[in-house]
Amino acid sequence: MFETAINSNAATFGGSMVGKDPKWDRFDADGPKRNPATTNVKTERAVTSVDPDQTSKSMSDLLVRVGDQDQDAFRAVFDYFAPRLKAFLMGQGTSPQMAEEVVQETMVKIWRKADQYDPARAAASTWIFTIARNMRIDHLRKSNRPEPDMNDPAFIPDPEPLATEAISQAQDSAQLYAAMAELSEDQRAVLKLAYFEEKAHPEIADALGIPLGTVKSRIRLALKNIRSRIGDSE
Template sequence: MRAIHNPDCAETELTPEDHLVLIKRIAEKRDRDAFQALFLHFGPRVKAIMQQSGADPALAEDLVQDVMLTVWSKVHLYAAERGTVSTWIYTIARNARIDRFRRRSSRPYQDLDTIEVASEECNGEDALFASQRAGLVALALEELPAEQREIIESAFVRDMSQTEIAEKLSLPLGTVKSRMRLAYTKLKAKLEGVQ
């Protein structure tokens, strides 16, 4: 692990093993140095993803703050068996972006009397199945070759088109399409029984 305590470093290079060590330190000891290292590593990456998804720099920065605050406050919810730290953080980022854009939606006002609201009571069985399903999907993603996983994450976490992915990775569009098709085939085989 390099440069995790250097506040002047704009971006650090950490391995997935480093991510796991830092998350454990945050969860177990509320270690601010570990959080700073994670922030320095993921902050610029999350901001870049947000900007690639259409957020202006100020909104992207706000979303980074939201994401990292969620990481700090919900670190106890991270489960290594469900996926890597980076997958967890990028999922938080994706959800934060979706939530923010939903709130900023320009939908016209609707009278509350005309809206039907579903019950907020959580069905324990549904929650359990959703959690298990998310864990299985994360594991299946981790088993993909790195070049296929990167394309799938770019498409679904960063919301990029195949053309944008091809440009970002300096690959022919056909290569991106074939890697995506291969990844889908592998994911489908691994997740066939998952509902």
């Protein structure tokens, strides 16, 4: 349905099956597991604990410190996120060099905008994801991403904060992690294609060799499972 809604440049990834790619991640294989100590020299200084709860909390704290122009905190955020952002950006067939350029732009943006980061509103990984995504659209697609402006007088603000939003961000993140770890392999595969390769649904169907209806139902089911786990009754 959205064939023309996607960027044709982003549509080629050699048809590889992401779900089978060994580079994929801590959710794969036998469920949630701790990352093995990284062998990458550049990331030795990364946060050593990969308990998702702890990592999320400490990343949020670090990002707040980056907002105060704390260079040690920035280095720690870089060590953790730069190699992950590179993997994320290479997901759509972008060359490693190009991916690093976008990582660089993303990190510079993080440095400059971290004082606007609000740990009560979003996990560090969420905030960084949105910046990297926007830089990717900017840089690789040379396109605008229209967004609402909360300072616009026509903007309808959120109603009274919902009770669930009082849950600490770290707890949210841990719940989300657990929810995603419980997804089936099929469901994770469609989500990864959607997020990492900028694939719209018809292309996901092509890449996985399954009908469009199946893609839609898997995505719907994946999101429903995640919602039910993070206690959102919607």
